Amino acid sequence: MNLNRKKYRRLLLVILFINIICIFAYGYYLFDRKFPDELKMQVGACADFDLELPLVAKTHVEDVSVVSIDKKPLDKNDITLDLSSPFSVELNQSGSYQVNLQFLGITLKKINVEAVETSKVMPVGAPVGIHIKTRGVMVLGTGKITDVHGNTCEPALGIIKSGDYIQKVDGVEVSSIADMTKLVEECCGAPLMLTVLRNGQQIDLQVIPVMTSSGQYKTGIWIRDDTQGIGTLSFVDENQRFAALGHGITDIDTSLLIDLSGGSLYPASVGSIIKGENGIPGEMVGTIYYGQGSRLGTIRQNTSVGIFGEIQSSMWQYDESRALEVGFKQDIHVGTAYIRCCVDGTIRDYEISINSIDYNSQEDHKDFVIEITDETLLEQTNGIIQGMSGSPIIQDGKLVGVTTHVFLNDCRKGYGIFAETMLEAMEDW
Numbered sequence: 003m004n005l006n007r008k009k010y011r012r013l014l015l016v017i018l019f020i021n022i023i024c025i026f027a028y029g030y031y032l033f034d035r036k037f038p039d040e041l042k043m044q045v046g047a048c049a050d051f052d053l054e055l056p057l058v059a060k061t062h063v064e065d066v067s068v069v070s071i072d073k074k075p076l077d078k079n080d081i082t083l084d085l086s087s088p089f090s091v092e093l094n095q096s097g098s099y100q101v102n103l104q105f106l107g108i109t110l111k112k113i114n115v116e117a118v119e120t121s122k123v124m125p126v127g128a129p130v131g132i133h134i135k136t137r138g139v140m141v142l143g144t145g146k147i148t149d150v151h152g153n154t155c156e157p158a159l160g161i162i163k164s165g166d167y168i169q170k171v172d173g174v175e176v177s178s179i180a181d182m183t184k185l186v187e188e189c190c191g192a193p194l195m196l197t198v199l200r201n202g203q204q205i206d207l208q209v210i211p212v213m214t215s216s217g218q219y220k221t222g223i224w225i226r227d228d229t230q231g232i233g234t235l236s237f238v239d240e241n242q243r244f245a246a247l248g249h250g251i252t253d254i255d256t257s258l259l260i261d262l263s264g265g266s267l268y269p270a271s272v273g274s275i276i277k278g279e280n281g282i283p284g285e286m287v288g289t290i291y292y293g294q295g296s297r298l299g300t301i302r303q304n305t306s307v308g309i310f311g312e313i314q315s316s317m318w319q320y321d322e323s324r325a326l327e328v329g330f331k332q333d334i335h336v337g338t339a340y341i342r343c344c345v346d347g348t349i350r351d352y353e354i355s356i357n358s359i360d361y362n363s364q365e366d367h368k369d370f371v372i373e374i375t376d377e378t379l380l381e382q383t384n385g386i387i388q389g390m391s392g393s394p395i396i397q398d399g400k401l402v403g404v405t406t407h408v409f410l411n412d413c414r415k416g417y418g419i420f421a422e423t424m425l426e427a428m429e430d431w
Contacts (some may be wrong), residue, residue: 020233030204038361041052042330042422043093047120048073049332052088055300059083061101068094068117074108075307093117105131120231121425122325123237125394126244126318127342127349129272131290132309133230134251134265134301138199139182142224150213158223160208163200165258177263178227186211186219194221199261226253229260232270232288233309234343234392236404236424238320242313244299245428247392248404248419249367250306267311268292275345277384278413286345286389306366307419308392308404310369310428328421329400330359334370339397341372341405343390345382351396352376357415367406368417385413395421 043049048070053342059082065067066076070092071083079186083089085103088278093099096117100234103111144158168176172195185408186194211219229251244267250259269291278284303313313319332419336358340351353376362367372395383390386408395403395418403418 019128019341025107038113039111040074040116040330041332042116042118043091044120044330045093045096045117048090048092050088051085052091053085054273055085057085058104059085059101061099061115064101067385068097070094073328100257120238121328122322123239123328123401123421123425124320124325125342125396126235127344128235128318129232129270129286129288129344129389130235130246130298131230131248131268131270131292132233132246132251132265132301133228133268133290133292134179134262134304134309135228136226137165137263138167139176139179139225140253140256140260141166141168141198142226142253145222145224147212147214147220147222150215150217152215155212156222157212158221161207162196162198162210162221162223164256165200165253167199167261168196169199169204170221171195179225182225186221189219191219210401230255230290232272232389233288234390234405235267235318236392236394237401237421238306238313238318239425239428240320240322240325242319243310243425243428244313244318245308245310245392247308248406248424249308249391251309259306260304262301262304265304265309265311267298267301267313269296269298269317272345272389273348275383275387277382278387278408278412279384280413283408283410284383284385284387286387286412288389303419305427308424308428326396326399326401328425329397329402330422331359331369331420333400334359334397334402334420337397339372339395339402341374341379341390341393341395343379343393343405345379345390352379354395356395356397356418366423367419369420369423370403370418371415372405372418373415380414386416387413 052388061081072090099115102109137408143164146154146156166277176182193208196207198205209221211221214218233247238244252259270288271290272286274287276285298315299311299313303310339354339356341354342351355373355375359370393405401421403421406417406419408416
């Protein structure tokens with residue numbers, strides 16, 4: 003009997019130990035999500051913090067004159083802050099610092115703090131037509147062909163892969179489906195050497211075209227050379243560079259980010275709205291104006307956090323009087339904000355709620371959750387719909403983010419990406 007009691011107690015202790023570990027791990031996960039790995043602060047501006055945490059922050063500065071704590075100059079190079087009490091920090095010149103968050107002398111997290119100058123951009127919120135050209139021709143996949151003898155074959159199977167970019171055929175550059183088709187037809191069945199870009203590496207692959215019953219030569223490679231659609235222009239900076247969408251343009255068939263050789267922005271208008279429903283995303287149905295002289299700008303980059311380029315048209319060039327300061331991550335808070343978009347022919351600001359914030363999201367375009375609360379916008383769209391991606395999000399007079407995706411199970415809600423993340427990506431090219 004005593005032996006069974008000992009085993010039972012041991013089992014209880016093991017279960018208790020496991021529960022403690024799980025609680026600690028979950029608590030650390032929540033803590034990590036609520037504190038950014040990187041923090042930007044405006045040079046010369048005093049930032050107030052009231053974290054109410056039983057932690058200590060420690061860092062070291064070479065020059066005590068560059069930092070003020072609670073509006074007082076430092077008297078030593080090593081800084082220790084009690085995060086359980088309110089405090090303020092002012093950084094007086096640009097630079098980077100590493101801050102260690104500690105509990106009982108154990109470092110739980112390292113935060114990189116960077117002092118930067120203020121950035122201002124002009125939020126837009128207008129629908130635009132987007133047309134991009136792929137870098138070479140993009141491979142969607144391979145298919146079977148019936149040859150001149152009635153046999154079924156797949157010449158490119160196991161050679162060409164979905165997501166490849168064919169850049170040359172027998173040393174001749176190709177940039178369109180027409181280029182590719184012409185060179186295949188002219189080969190008379192001889193093996194073709196395809197120069198392909200795959201995962202950033204250029205490789206040569208040989209494919210032997212097959213003659214079909216119509217007398218044409220084909221490789222069975224399904225390809226695309228461009229794509230187009232409607233999105234929202236997010237903002238323009240003082241150098242006439244623009245950002246849009248808040249997420250990258252992916253191929254509808256392969257779901258891969260499109261590697262582009264260039265592209266253009268065009269004016270667009272919204273003709274009708276397909277309202278969203280839970281489980282079914284809504285959509286802006288509009289017209290893109292490709293007429294001569296209507297081009298708004300040039301697309302230079304397609305990244306996971308948005309598309310970027312230069313504005314050429316005077317329609318959306320930077321206007322200082324309409325510019326707003328870009329808010330940092332720590333400026334965003336749960337509560338009321340506004341989304342700027344155009345669903346009825348006029349750009350308006352509609353009220354939303356920021357419900358939660360993930361400072362270290364593992365996905366580039368899911369930094370915080372928003373919910374449409376404006377009754378007028380809900381009446382028009384039922385929530386967030388396709389085409390609204392890129393709509394600026396404004397809180398406390400600052401541009402804090404951009405709309406990215408809708409929740410399929412609740413079309414009133416969606417994700418936003420930090421404005422500072424998009425601005426960093428735009429400044430990288």
